Amino acid sequence: xxxxxxxxxxxxxxxxxxxxxxxxxxxxxxxxxxxxxxxxxxxxxxxxxxxxxxxxxxxxxxxxxxxxxxxxxxxxxxxxxxxxxxxxxxxxxxxxxxxxxxxxxxxxxxxxxxxxxxxxxxxxxxxxxxxxxxxxxxxxxxxxxxxxxxxxxxxxxxxxxxxxxxxxxxxxxxxxxxxxxxxxxxxxxxxxxxxxxxxxxxxxxxxxxxxxxxxxxxxxxxxxxxxxxxxxxxxxxxxxxxxxxxxxxxxxxxxxxxxxxxxxxxxxxxxxxxxxxxxxxxxxxxxxxxxxxxxxxxxxxxxxxxxxxx
Amino acid sequence: xxxxxxxxxxxxxxxxxxxxxxxxxxxxxxxxxxxxxxxxxxxxxxxxxxxxxxxxxxxxxxxxxxxxxxxxxxxxxxxxxxxxxxxxxxxxxxxxxxxxxxxxxxxxxxxxxxxxxxxxxxxxxxxxxxxxxxxxxxxxxxxxxxxxxxxxxxxxxxxxxxxxxxxxxxxxxxxxxxxxxxxxxxxxxxxxxxxxxxxxxxxxxxxxxxxxxxxxxxxxxxxxxxxxxxxxxxxxxxxxxxxxxxxxxxxxxxxxxxxxxxxxxxxxxxxxxxxxxxxxxxxxxxxxxxxxxxxxxxxxxxxxxxxxxxxxxxxxxxxxxxxxxxxxxxxxxxxxxxxxxxxxxxxxx
Numbered sequence: 001x002x003x004x005x006x007x008x009x010x011x012x013x014x015x016x017x018x019x020x021x022x023x024x025x026x027x028x029x030x031x032x033x034x035x036x037x038x039x040x041x042x043x044x045x046x047x048x049x050x051x052x053x054x055x056x057x058x059x060x061x062x063x064x065x066x067x068x069x070x071x072x073x074x075x076x077x078x079x080x081x082x083x084x085x086x087x088x089x090x091x092x093x094x095x096x097x098x099x100x101x102x103x104x105x106x107x108x109x110x111x112x113x114x115x116x117x118x119x120x121x122x123x124x125x126x127x128x129x130x131x132x133x134x135x136x137x138x139x140x141x142x143x144x145x146x147x148x149x150x151x152x153x154x155x156x157x158x159x160x161x162x163x164x165x166x167x168x169x170x171x172x173x174x175x176x177x178x179x180x181x182x183x184x185x186x187x188x189x190x191x192x193x194x195x196x197x198x199x200x201x202x203x204x205x206x207x208x209x210x211x212x213x214x215x216x217x218x219x220x221x222x223x224x225x226x227x228x229x230x231x232x233x234x235x236x237x238x239x240x241x242x243x244x245x246x247x248x249x250x251x252x253x254x255x256x257x258x259x260x261x262x263x264x265x266x267x268x269x270x271x272x273x274x275x276x277x278x279x280x281x282x283x284x285x286x287x288x289x290x291x292x293x294x295x296x297x298x299x300x301x302x303x304x305x306x307x308x309x310x
Numbered sequence: 311x312x313x314x315x316x317x318x319x320x321x322x323x324x325x326x327x328x329x330x331x332x333x334x335x336x337x338x339x340x341x342x343x344x345x346x347x348x349x350x351x352x353x354x355x356x357x358x359x360x361x362x363x364x365x366x367x368x369x370x371x372x373x374x375x376x377x378x379x380x381x382x383x384x385x386x387x388x389x390x391x392x393x394x395x396x397x398x399x400x401x402x403x404x405x406x407x408x409x410x411x412x413x414x415x416x417x418x419x420x421x422x423x424x425x426x427x428x429x430x431x432x433x434x435x436x437x438x439x440x441x442x443x444x445x446x447x448x449x450x451x452x453x454x455x456x457x458x459x460x461x462x463x464x465x466x467x468x469x470x471x472x473x474x475x476x477x478x479x480x481x482x483x484x485x486x487x488x489x490x491x492x493x494x495x496x497x498x499x500x501x502x503x504x505x506x507x508x509x510x511x512x513x514x515x516x517x518x519x520x521x522x523x524x525x526x527x528x529x530x531x532x533x534x535x536x537x538x539x540x541x542x543x544x545x546x547x548x549x550x551x552x553x554x555x556x557x558x559x560x561x562x563x564x565x566x567x568x569x570x571x572x573x574x575x576x577x578x579x580x581x582x583x584x585x586x587x588x589x590x591x592x593x594x595x596x597x598x599x600x601x602x603x604x605x606x607x608x609x610x611x612x613x614x615x616x617x618x619x620x621x622x623x624x625x626x627x628x629x630x631x632x633x634x635x636x637x638x639x640x641x642x643x644x645x646x647x648x649x650x651x652x653x654x655x656x657x658x659x
Contacts, residue, residue, distance in 0.1 A: 205412065207413055207416070209367060209407065209413070210423075210478075212367055212399070213365060213400055213404070213407075215397065215430060215431060217396065225415050225418070303416070304417060
């Protein structure tokens with residue numbers, strides 16, 4: 001077990017290195033640069049040369065990469081070209097906001113999806129089941145940006161029910177409500193369907209029949225025999241889903257002007273702010289890696305067959 | 311002494327998109343306390359559905375018990391409310407399922423799966439239940455049961471898991487055990503061990519059991535009586551010895567003929583029963599076996615024979631066949647030596 005953990009932890013930096021290489025190459029291969037100005041006078045040539053030298057952009061790309069990795073190993077994420085401040089500080093401000101938004105959304109999605117999915121499976125083909133399926137499909141298929149626009153227009157501007165700009169101090173429930181719900185909706189829909197199909201599959205299993213043949217109440221069968229088994233496939237998608245929600249709220253953050261990492265990422269790409277692009281991408285990769293590792297470890301707790309395989 | 315189990319006119323149907331499947335169609339039989347009964351038939355003949363119906367474990371929808379009574383210990387199981395049925399399940403009537411690989415919950419320990427029923431029905435506390443669980447596991451021959459009782463099912467082999475299933479079934483001292491193809495998923499050598507164990511323990515505890523199987527060889531040494539099922543109905547009932555010595559239904563003849571014999575020449579071919587069982591949605595008029603029967607006459611496709619006591623047999627030997635019933639054309643035919651019909655069929659085909 002510990003052997004396995006060590007191996008997985010050793011693999012993580014290698015994954016990050018690969019992600020860094022690909023991102024670095026793509027960012028620099030993309031046309032344009034940090035000094036392009038579309039709305040004003042272009043920078044004087046000498047100024048551009050000086051700035052390039054200051055930020056190390058005059059070196060050949062492979063050398064720039066090596067310098068970047070060297071700094072990264074010393075936990076130096078560099079300086080934002082756009083904002084002129086250390087990247088670590090900028091991320092440090094955005095990450096708590098994004099993490100809070102993501103975790104809130106994940107908990108909301110799970111809190112709704114698990115009961116709804118279980119009820120849906122137990123009352124298969126009932127009205128409640130069909131209604132749930134419809135809601136889940138709507139939640140999964142309507143893109144976030146459409147939901148954002150709709151929610152802002154309707155609840156924010158027409159009904160004037162909820163504020164829709166900024167994040168506040170992270171305690172303002174009314175301000176956080178819309179972005180949290182919108183971010184949770186697709187995960188909610190997807191997880192509801194997954195819980196439903198997973199519970200249905202387990203309900204058909206032979207060991208559930210065995211449990212019933214023992215004379216257990218339906219409630220005990222569900223609690224003692226069905227749910228734990230049904231949660232295994234849900235756990236599988238929970239890893240990437242968590243990472244996605246925690247870091248991946250690009251659209252929602254942009255629409256609601258939330259000062260999180262997601263919005264930062266969009267801004268940095270538009271501005272070709274290389275150090276920030278690298279830092280946000282690596283953060284995302286790290287989140288996925290850690291979430292997947294956590295899920296794999298959780299498997300062992302949930303399903304005894306996994307321990308042996310490890 | 312009244313019968314432990316008295317099933318009358320049991321009818322179980324499955325309501326599917328293609329129509330009503332008559333899985334069990336008017337099955338009646340009785341079983342005395344401590345008695346052993348074999349139910350034999352090919353796949354899909356309604357053996358398992360019969361067993362599941364006795365415990366009311368038919369999944370609804372699509373399945374439903376549409377008629378009949380199941381008197382168990384003086385009470386009609388089919389008229390009980392859910393709580394009363396649950397009080398019987400696993401307690402007075404227990405079941406052993408076909409596939410031990412999938413019939414145990416993979417995420418619960420062996421001990422937990424056994425103690426569950428003990429705590430529920432016998433109101434034992436955790437400690438006593440574990441003690442009893444250990445006894446049970448030792449009784450069914452799990453080596454170093456004390457260490458292994460907290461293992462998970464995947465750490466057990468197929469035969470060991472079926473032993474666990476037997477321990478589970480015996481845990482609350484049931485009056486009746488329904489064993490649904492308990493050895494079909496096991497190696498032949500393990501099969502014999504499991505059957506021996508089941509027989510021994512049932513005898514020790516005076517438990518009645520119904521052994522359901524498609525394998526005539528399995529029931530031969532195991533049960534006192536045998537019922538042969540075909541297309542959802544019982545087609546022959548007899549003592550085990552009588553059934554093998556003096557079968558009275560062409561379907562049973564076909565089953566017995568199809569068993570390969572060790573004393574035959576190597577070139578002898580297997581003799582399957584030609585054709586397929588009837589569609590249980592659109593049952594034929596007349597005898598269900600008529601379409602595959604070498605001995606059929608016009609009456610067979612016109613009217614269904616009843617299950618009746620047959621002549622030239624033990625008094626409680628019943629068969630569902632026009633030919634072997636009083637005045638029938640098969641009364642004197644011995645299927646083993648009967649070459650005329652076989653030859654005629656051979657010439658015709």
